[in-house]
Amino acid sequence: MNRAVIVICDSLRADLITPSDAPFLTEFGRHSARFANHCSVFPSTTRTSAASIATGCLPARHGLLGNTMALDEGDGLVCLSVGKPDFRDRLHRATGRTLHAPTLAERVRGAGETVIAFSNVSPGAAYFLDPDGFGWVYNSAGSFGPGRRLVPAEEGIAVSKGEAGDAALTERFCDEVLRQRSPAVALLWLSEPDYTGHHTPLGSPAHRRAIVSADKNVRLVAETIDELDRSGERILFIVGSDHGMETVDKTIDLDSLLVEAGLKGAAASSDVVVAPNGTAALLYFSDPEGALVGHVARFLDTQDWVGRAFVGNALAEIGLPTGSAAQIALTLKPDDRANAHGVPGHSHIVRDALEPKDCTGFGQHGGLGRNEQRPFLFVAGGGFAPGTYRDRSSLVDIAPTALRHLGLSVAGMDGQPLTRHPTA
Numbered sequence: 001m002n003r004a005v006i007v008i009c010d011s012l013r014a015d016l017i018t019p020s021d022a023p024f025l026t027e028f029g030r031h032s033a034r035f036a037n038h039c040s041v042f043p044s045t046t047r048t049s050a051a052s053i054a055t056g057c058l059p060a061r062h063g064l065l066g067n068t069m070a071l072d073e074g075d076g077l078v079c080l081s082v083g084k085p086d087f088r089d090r091l092h093r094a095t096g097r098t099l100h101a102p103t104l105a106e107r108v109r110g111a112g113e114t115v116i117a118f119s120n121v122s123p124g125a126a127y128f129l130d131p132d133g134f135g136w137v138y139n140s141a142g143s144f145g146p147g148r149r150l151v152p153a154e155e156g157i158a159v160s161k162g163e164a165g166d167a168a169l170t171e172r173f174c175d176e177v178l179r180q181r182s183p184a185v186a187l188l189w190l191s192e193p194d195y196t197g198h199h200t201p202l203g204s205p206a207h208r209r210a211i212v213s214a215d216k217n218v219r220l221v222a223e224t225i226d227e228l229d230r231s232g233e234r235i236l237f238i239v240g241s242d243h244g245m246e247t248v249d250k251t252i253d254l255d256s257l258l259v260e261a262g263l264k265g266a267a268a269s270s271d272v273v274v275a276p277n278g279t280a281a282l283l284y285f286s287d288p289e290g291a292l293v294g295h296v297a298r299f300l301d302t303q304d305w306v307g308r309a310f311v312g313n314a315l316a317e318i319g320l321p322t323g324s325a326a327q328i329a330l331t332l333k334p335d336d337r338a339n340a341h342g343v344p345g346h347s348h349i350v351r352d353a354l355e356p357k358d359c360t361g362f363g364q365h366g367g368l369g370r371n372e373q374r375p376f377l378f379v380a381g382g383g384f385a386p387g388t389y390r391d392r393s394s395l396v397d398i399a400p401t402a403l404r405h406l407g408l409s410v411a412g413m414d415g416q417p418l419t420r421h422p423t424a
């Protein structure tokens with residue numbers, strides 16, 4: 001039967017795929033379907049992206065609104081990290097569900113087949129690929145099989161983020177998942193070059209080595225697929241990234257600004273809660289229909305560090321729900337200046353009280369900046385003609401493309417199966 005293999009190189013910007021740092025991807029891009037206008041979702045964070053790749057839906061429909069989210073667990077809204085291993089359970093307890101849309105794993109399981117995901121990023125980003133346990137999700141914080149049965153530690157994975165962990169995970173993915181278990185959908189999520197990009201300058205020697213390592217891992221997967229499917233038609237191979245990165249300029253302490261402006265009771269108050277998402281932020285309100293929403297929106301209009309603000313019904317324009325506690329979304333002001341290594345694109349970020357480190361000069365993402373909204377997407381096999389595809393594509397098109405290849409329905413998704421021939 002047909003199979004799909006998906007590899008995500010976290011944070012790899014399309015313009016940083018160069019012959020010197022990514023020789024395999026450069027060559028592979030020439031011989032596959034290359035989507036030149038591929039974009040991320042908003043917020044352009046890994047956890048939101050994982051949910052959108054898994055469901056084929058925008059955050060408005062799947063409900064996972066960022067790397068952080070405000071939840072009311074009984075004592076008012078509090079901002080929590082979605083990346084923590086227990087967030088999935090806390091979300092389920094507080095709201096009665098996880099994602100609001102079915103995942104690839106659920107849809108494939110309905111046809112008696114399975115999805116196996118290996119993820120070397122945060123536990124939250126891993127678990128939201130399949131939060132209700134229809135298939136298998138492997139992550140160093142704990143791995144789960146069907147029914148969310150915990151995989152014994154000795155059968156799980158114990159790798160760290162970064163080059164060595166990605167390499168070990170890729171080898172096991174190729175041998176165990178692709179060669180032996182051969183599920184209908186196999187997904188590998190690499191931590192690089194995101195992991196290194198967050199603590200080194202973009203384009204620095206360390207960041208470029210991280211890109212080299214991701215390139216080597218994709219090569220190993222591609223070679224394994226070639227061995228397993230000489231025809232190149234039975235296995236659909238999708239390789240891409242979830243988003244890109246901008247270089248961090250200024251860090252804005254939005255909580256303090258709101259308190260000083262008299263719009264928020266205290267840093268930890270629940271009246272308005274800032275959920276920072278790198279170069280973006282969502283603002284949650286304990287009374288989503290109250291006057292405070294308008295007061296905060298007018299204050300934000302006066303702030304020169306804001307790129308764009310989306311309030312109330314305008315949230316629908318960027319794929320966010322309009323009827324939730326989150327009533328304002330911000331993308332911070334980007335600019336095209338290059339950094340010391342010649343990599344263009346800077347943006348301000350919102351200070352994250354959960355992780356208050358100084359990231360000035362390093363990579364970050366979350367917003368609508370040109371470079372963070374510039375992931376790459378190459379597709380090979382499954383009838384895709386090589387060439388440059390200029391139609392707009394998005395992360396939400398990946399799941400329907402995989403399902404069409406498997407002969408399954410794509411009903412109820414925001415994304416569309418990608419066309420298999422470039423339009424003139």
Ligand SMILES: [Zn+2]
Nearest residue numbers: 011046194198
């Ligand atoms: Zn990241």
